[in-house]
Amino acid sequence: MNLLFRTLYVLLAALRRERLGPLDESTVTFRVLPNDLDVNLHMNNGRYLTLMDLGRLDLIARIGILGEIRRRRWMPVIGAQKIRYRRSLKPFQKYQLRSRLLCWDDKWFFMEQRFEHRGHLMAIALVKGLFLGPEGQVPTQRVVEVAGVEIASPPFPEPVAAWQEAESVLREYETDDVEAAG
DSSP: OHHHHHHHHHHHHHHHSOOOOTTSOEEEEEEOOGGGBOTTSSBOHHHHHHHHHHHHHHHHHHHTOHHHHHHTTOEEEEEEEEEEEOSOOOTTOEEEEEEEEEEEOSSOEEEEEEEEETTEEEEEEEEEEEEEETTEEEOHHHHHHHTTOOOOOOOOOHHHHHHHHHHHHHHTTOOSOHHHHO
């Protein structure tokens, strides 16, 4: 139920806030609520990932493509995430979730999402995602066109390039055969 209220809050607030360009940063402020906590009485590591969905929702809505995405029946899908937890978020602390698009290739959009409290980095994540439509994966260039901008992807930052290299190594170990894996 808590996430439902936060989702409504993000959507309604996005309608009232200024539009963003595709490379602008979205900032959403939240507070650590009791149902965000784990047994160590700090924000649960899984809750970070859940709240990151809301940061991406705010960014998509404020870029102005949410309506087009819904009309075309496209769904945002996350392919991978890498998160680093630096400091704990404690009960009732207020924090900002900052989300921004870094770059893209033919298939994936790459984003950075940062949790900050009073100017301190609490956690940072790299996320890669795409859009799926009724006909399958939507090319990133098509999504960019729907956004109504003519922009090429910025160069891949070093952390994204290194992460993608690690992903390609990990793919060598993937198997659909559970027995072969272990």
